Amino acid sequence: xxxxxxNNKATSAKKASLKPAxxxxxxxxxxxxxxxxxxxxxPAFGLHNMKPPAGAHRRRKYLGRGPSSxxxxxxxxxxxxxxxxSGRATYPGFEGGQMPLIRKVPKxxxxxxxxxxxxxxxxxxxxxxxxxxxxxxxLEARGVIKNKNKPxxxxxxxxxxxxxxxxxxxxxxxxxxxxKDAGGKLELINV
Numbered sequence: 001x002x003x004x005x006x007n008n009k010a011t012s013a014k015k016a017s018l019k020p021a022x023x024x025x026x027x028x029x030x031x032x033x034x035x036x037x038x039x040x041x042x043p044a045f046g047l048h049n050m051k052p053p054a055g056a057h058r059r060r061k062y063l064g065r066g067p068s069s070x071x072x073x074x075x076x077x078x079x080x081x082x083x084x085x086s087g088r089a090t091y092p093g094f095e096g097g098q099m100p101l102i103r104k105v106p107k108x109x110x111x112x113x114x115x116x117x118x119x120x121x122x123x124x125x126x127x128x129x130x131x132x133x134x135x136x137x138x139l140e141a142r143g144v145i146k147n148k149n150k151p152x153x154x155x156x157x158x159x160x161x162x163x164x165x166x167x168x169x170x171x172x173x174x175x176x177x178x179x180k181d182a183g184g185k186l187e188l189i190n191v
Contacts, residue, residue: 116191118170119145123178124158126166134166136189151191160184 063075077084129142136148156174163183
């Protein structure tokens with residue numbers, strides 16, 4: 001390394017004074033506000049600038065193209081066997097091939113698909129609403145039945161003293177007798 005002496009220091013100072021001063025760098029100011037866009041100018045929309053939305057098209061997964069592809073050998077299906085086969089689907093309750101529990105349990109009885117489910121109304125319910133005409137709409141409005149579109153059956157539990165005209169799809173013999181004894185009548189609607 002060169003040692004600086006008095007003479008060397010003087011010459012280096014002279015050389016420094018002879019060099020032109022470096023120009024000051026001026027930083028460009030960033031634009032703080034967004035440029036004003038004319039809202040009335042709308043880009044033309046047509047076949048030339050239509051494109052599908054992002055993510056609408058995905059590249060095909062290439063399978064069985066060697067270990068370096070990451071989808072080689074078992075082609076992203078894990079190990080061999082039942083789970084790797086195409087069209088493999090198991091139903092709820094599948095027990096891996098052993099005899100399912102549902103087939104082991106004994107079964108009895110019969111459920112008819114033509115069974116009619118009635119909304120049940122007792123004579124005491126008709127006495128409680130105190131209406132001379134008990135149509136399906138009135139029964140629904142008073143909260144005796146939940147749905148006027150489902151069939152209604154009158155049962156004979158309770159007593160009634162006021163005459164009432166009742167609309168229903170079915171009735172028991174005792175209910176019909178109690179309504180007639182009170183001076184009312186029953187109008188049957190076809191189910």
